[in-house]
Amino acid sequence: MNLTRRHVLRLLGASAVAVPAAGLLVAAARDRVDTVGRVAFTNRLQAPPLAPSRLDSAGHRVFDLRIRAGQREFVSGRPSSTWGVDSDYLGPTLRARRGERVLVNVANGVDETTTLHWHGMHLPPEMDGGPYQPIEPGATWSPTWTIDQPAASLWYHPHPHGRTARHLYRGLAGMFLVDDNPVPGLPHRYGIDDVPLIVQDRRLDGGRLDPDEPMSGTTGFLGDHLLVNGILGPYLEVTTTRIRLRLLNGSNARVYDFAFADGRPFAQIASDGGLLSTPHSTRHVQLAPGERAEIVVALTPGERVVLRSASPATGAGLVQRDGGDDRFDVLELRAAPTLTNSPELPDHLAALPPLPAHTAVRTRTFELAEHHINGRKMDPSRIDARVGKDTTEIWEVRSGDGTLHTFHVHDVQFQVLSVDDRKPPPELSGWKDTVLLPPGTRMQLIMRFADYADPHRPYMFHCHMLYHEDQGMMGQFLVLDPGQAAAPLPLPGGHPSHH
Helix, strand or coil: CCHHHHHHHHHCCCHHHECCCCCCCEEECCCCCCCCCCCCCCCCECCCCCCCCCCCCCCCEEEEEEEEEEEEEEEEEEEEEEEEEEECCCCEEEEEEECEEEEEEEEEEHHHHHHHCCECCCCHHHCCCCCCEEEEECEEEEEEEECCCCCCEEEEEEECCCCCHHHHHCCCCCEEEECCCCCCCCCEEEEEEEEEEEEECCCECCCCCCCCCCCCCCCCCCEEEECCEEECEEEEEEEEEEEEEEEECCCCCCCCECCCCCCCCEEEEECCCEEEEEEEEEEEEEEECCCCEEEEEECCCCCEEEEEEECCCCCCCCCCEEEEEEEEEEEEEEEEEEEECCCCCCCCCCCCCCHHHHCEEEEEEEEEECCCCCCCCCCCCCEEEEEECCCEEEEEEEEEECCCCCEEEECCEEEEEEEEEEEHHHHHHCCCCCCEEECCEEEEEEEEEEECCCCCCEEEEEECHHHHCCCCHHHHHHHEEECCCCCCCCCCCCCCCCC
């Protein structure tokens, strides 16, 4: 790739040192970003539109989506070239109930091969939307599966081999909400008292987004402006005494620690894979790229309060270069002069049967370091793990190179058994599919591989710092029936191996 002088300076920051062992150009210093008290909040925020759907003759709930290029004025009068799904930037919210059979027709209207991955969804590997399901320009991919998991805030995003960071940055992302039996007392009216918030950092030089922004860095791309649902400087009008916010960290590399400017408490009610067992009262919630959390916050008539992010716990020694000392005003909540009363939150939310450690048939260890997992980069011709269908395993994951990493597993929702041999905090007590690994942190994750076996098509596990993923910090595993042998694997989309 040919880099302009502007791009090189962005990569370097104030100063840089070469780290040959990691193959990185690591920024030793970068300008701190602080927008606290400096955001005007002049743009009204709304929930992403719900994707229209229909029932076909076979009883499938059918969604028709089109990936397309467009233009978005994040700053008035300054159009940016973007990608979106049925839109110029981002995409609609898909919504389906547990037990429904869905069919999603995804047409690729851009000039590059891409994919759409259903992040957090339990489904067969050929429907996953990872690098083995490329959608060529002009083609349509039509995965179908039965929704079989608890209510949750999931999302979709591109997952092409080696190009995920760039395609997500251009705007390909959206929510996929799974509904189950409603819990009395929880806000549930979409767009009124139940609102998804897709938070992303971007760089807007001259008010414009560069679709070819360099994606490299220590952890990956870090921007200096925040978008919420694709809106810069947003405010959300609130008409009820409680509002449910479905937070998604849709950024490439930035970690957020969300809190309100006045320090008010709120209730976290869900994590990646669904509801917690009981509401967790807290004053902040930290999310790494790909993580989600649902919170419920109370307001009084006429008040305004700002949602902020500051000082995420990203590990000693990494505060500046990984954005750990950046501060952002994210969103302003504006309560109407008169609010409709919301019910009290219930004491119980969901049953979360534990996966006992003694049920695991084996423990695997994964160390993430220098764009490798266990010393190896992604090789599409290599299977890194073979697991048995309907078995439970413990995966112990660790960051081993002094850099922030995350760990995401396709298909399964797991439970966190321990963090550095200690009981996990309440926010990690529910179902998860992505976790943050500060330097030196070790987690034990327990997961069950149910329902789907395929000797031909693997699932992925990888760092969700997208630059790390694209550089090869990814592996793949097959789920096999007893006695079943793995079959030879094709290279996804004709892309070469990192090997």
